[in-house]
Amino acid sequence: MLSQRIEEAINEQIMWELYSAYLYLSMSTWYESIGLRGFASWERVQFQEEQAHALKFLDYIIARGGRVILRQVDAPQAEWESPRKGFEHQLEHERLVTSKINDLVDLAIEEKDHATYNMLQWFVDEQVEEEENATAILDKLRMIEEGGGSGMLYMLDKELQARVYTPPAAEKSA
Numbered sequence: 001m002l003s004q005r006i007e008e009a010i011n012e013q014i015m016w017e018l019y020s021a022y023l024y025l026s027m028s029t030w031y032e033s034i035g036l037r038g039f040a041s042w043e044r045v046q047f048q049e050e051q052a053h054a055l056k057f058l059d060y061i062i063a064r065g066g067r068v069i070l071r072q073v074d075a076p077q078a079e080w081e082s083p084r085k086g087f088e089h090q091l092e093h094e095r096l097v098t099s100k101i102n103d104l105v106d107l108a109i110e111e112k113d114h115a116t117y118n119m120l121q122w123f124v125d126e127q128v129e130e131e132e133n134a135t136a137i138l139d140k141l142r143m144i145e146e147g148g149g150s151g152m153l154y155m156l157d158k159e160l161q162a163r164v165y166t167p168p169a170a171e172k173s174a
């Protein structure tokens with residue numbers, strides 16, 4: 001059984017994952033509006049990933065006999081100055097999510113909840129990937145901006161178009 005503190009903290013994290021999904025869906029529609037279909041498609045995959053993260057936490061609460069209480073999800077930002085600003089925002093947001101996951105790990109240790117601690121390790125690894133992905137694209141966008149090449153932006157848009165959603169189902173379920 002989950003302690004009250006852990007149950008509440010995971011319910012709060014479900015909100016953060018859904019907010020992340022909402023934020024990336026908003027970015028996707030913004031990229032669509034400025035003609036960057038590959039960026040839009042990449043963010044749509046990100047939206048799906050975040051929904052899967054929320055469900056992973058939700059299913060974990062249920063598996064441990066807890067109660068899921070969904071919280072209000074704020075409206076996300078609707079537009080950005082440039083793709084580079086979009087990815088700066090994304091990286092900053094993922095760093096915030098990483099800090100939330102780290103807080104959850106600290107709480108699991110404090111509460112001596114080994115099962116929750118184990119479940120969270122998947123998210124610890126996932127956050128490394130999330131920050132790495134955003135950083136890699138941001139680095140390219142910085143290079144493009146410095147080189148002043150819209151042709152390069154076109155190439156990056158094509159590259160991002162190739163991303164496909166892979167559900168985390170095959171991995172050890174939480």
Ligand code: FEO
Nearest residue numbers: 017050053097130
């Ligand atoms: Fe669910 Fe992007 O962290």
